[in-house]
Amino acid sequence: MYADALQRAGDPRGELIALQAAAAEHPTDAAIATAVDRHLAAHELYLLGALAPGSKPGTVAIWWRLGFVDRVDLSMSTTAEALAILDIIATLPSCRLLRELxxxxxxxxxxxxxxxxDRLVALGRPATLSQLMIGTPRWSVTPALRRAFPRLADADLAIDKVLATARTGGVIPWNRAARLTAVQAQQRVARIATRLATPDAFGIEVDPAVFATDAAVVGGGRVRELVVPAERTVFIEGDLTVEGVFEQAFRSAPVLVFGNLTCGSVCTSGYLVVMGDLVVADVFYGFYGASTNYGTHVFGDVRIATLVLEDDHHLGTHRGMQITRTELLAVEHLQARGLDLETQAHLVAGLRGVTAGG
Known part of the structure; x- marks a missing residue:
C-alpha cells in the first residue's frame, strides 16, 4: 500500500495516512485523534512548509484527509497576501489533492x-479543486476557472441545486452547501453590522453574536419547501422563494436572508433575520421568544396574510407592515384545537383551519 511504502521510506506522510485512516474508522477514539494531532505538530514544517503556523501572513485554516490537505480557508488582509498563498498551495505536495478552497x-x-x-487560472493547480469561494458568497465561478478546473462545474451555490441532491426521506444535505468558518461568518455579518444595530419599531436590535458560528451558504432561488438544519447557521445570499412551508423548528440554526424572503407559509421557532422584504401568502406562525434569541427581524416591508404569534415570539420590523389577519395564541389554545405541536408542517396546515374558522 501507498502508506506502507511511505512509512518504509521514512516519510512522515505515511504514518499520517495510517493515523487518519484509523481516525476515520474510529471517529470517537480520543487516543487516535490525539496521535494525529501530535504527529501533525511534530512534522508540520515537512508537511506544510510555508503554510505552517507562523510562517505566513493572514489566517489559514486547514482540514486534512488521509495524509493530504482537503480544504483550506484563507482570511487575508490584502490581495497580494492571498496571491502569495495561492502560489504556495500550487506547489506544496500536501495540497495536490485539495478539493475545497x-x-x-x-x-x-x-x-x-x-x-x-486569474492567478488560479494561471497556476492551474490543484487539479482536484471542486469547491471555490472568493471574496464573498455572491461570487461565482467564471468560464475561465471552469475550464482550468473542470470539477468546479458542480460547485453551484444555488439553493435549488443544493436541495436537488436531497437524500431519500427528504433530508437536505446541507453539507453540500458552501461553508464559512465562524471567523468568516463574523466577517460577513460585520459588513451589515450598522443595519443590524438599528432598533426595530419595538426598540429591539439583532444580536450579531447569534451568527458567529460555522455557516452553510446557499444562493437565492425558488424551492418547493425548506427545512432549516440544526447543526449550523444558514446564510441565504439573495432573494429566496419557498412555494410551500419555510420550516424552522425549535433549536434549529439561525437563518440570515440577505435579500427578500417570499413563502407560502412560515413556521418558525428560531431566529430568523431578513434584510429585505418578508412576504407570506398564507400563514406566518411564530412560536417562542420573549427574552431568548428566538424571534423574527425584518428590515424591509412585511406582508402577511395571517399572522399567528404564540408564547411571545417577536416579529420586529423596520419599515411597513401589512397584516390581513392576526391571532395571538397561547399553547393551551392550540392544544384545545387538537393541533400537533410536534409536527411543524401539520401545525401550519392546522392553522389554516383555525384562522379560517375564527
Missing part, C-alpha cells in the same frame, strides 16, 4: 476577486 477578506476592504481568479 475559500478566500475571504480579513478586513472590511474586499479582495480583488478578478486578480485571484
Amino acid at each position: 475559500a478566500i475571504m477578506p480579513a478586513t472590511h476592504r474586499p479582495l480583488d476577486d478578478a486578480a485571484i481568479g
Whole structure:
C-alpha cells in the first residue's frame, strides 16, 4: 500500500495516512485523534512548509484527509497576501489533492476577486479543486476557472441545486452547501453590522453574536419547501422563494436572508433575520421568544396574510407592515384545537383551519 511504502521510506506522510485512516474508522477514539494531532505538530514544517503556523501572513485554516490537505480557508488582509498563498498551495505536495478552497477578506476592504481568479487560472493547480469561494458568497465561478478546473462545474451555490441532491426521506444535505468558518461568518455579518444595530419599531436590535458560528451558504432561488438544519447557521445570499412551508423548528440554526424572503407559509421557532422584504401568502406562525434569541427581524416591508404569534415570539420590523389577519395564541389554545405541536408542517396546515374558522 501507498502508506506502507511511505512509512518504509521514512516519510512522515505515511504514518499520517495510517493515523487518519484509523481516525476515520474510529471517529470517537480520543487516543487516535490525539496521535494525529501530535504527529501533525511534530512534522508540520515537512508537511506544510510555508503554510505552517507562523510562517505566513493572514489566517489559514486547514482540514486534512488521509495524509493530504482537503480544504483550506484563507482570511487575508490584502490581495497580494492571498496571491502569495495561492502560489504556495500550487506547489506544496500536501495540497495536490485539495478539493475545497475559500478566500475571504480579513478586513472590511474586499479582495480583488478578478486578480485571484486569474492567478488560479494561471497556476492551474490543484487539479482536484471542486469547491471555490472568493471574496464573498455572491461570487461565482467564471468560464475561465471552469475550464482550468473542470470539477468546479458542480460547485453551484444555488439553493435549488443544493436541495436537488436531497437524500431519500427528504433530508437536505446541507453539507453540500458552501461553508464559512465562524471567523468568516463574523466577517460577513460585520459588513451589515450598522443595519443590524438599528432598533426595530419595538426598540429591539439583532444580536450579531447569534451568527458567529460555522455557516452553510446557499444562493437565492425558488424551492418547493425548506427545512432549516440544526447543526449550523444558514446564510441565504439573495432573494429566496419557498412555494410551500419555510420550516424552522425549535433549536434549529439561525437563518440570515440577505435579500427578500417570499413563502407560502412560515413556521418558525428560531431566529430568523431578513434584510429585505418578508412576504407570506398564507400563514406566518411564530412560536417562542420573549427574552431568548428566538424571534423574527425584518428590515424591509412585511406582508402577511395571517399572522399567528404564540408564547411571545417577536416579529420586529423596520419599515411597513401589512397584516390581513392576526391571532395571538397561547399553547393551551392550540392544544384545545387538537393541533400537533410536534409536527411543524401539520401545525401550519392546522392553522389554516383555525384562522379560517375564527
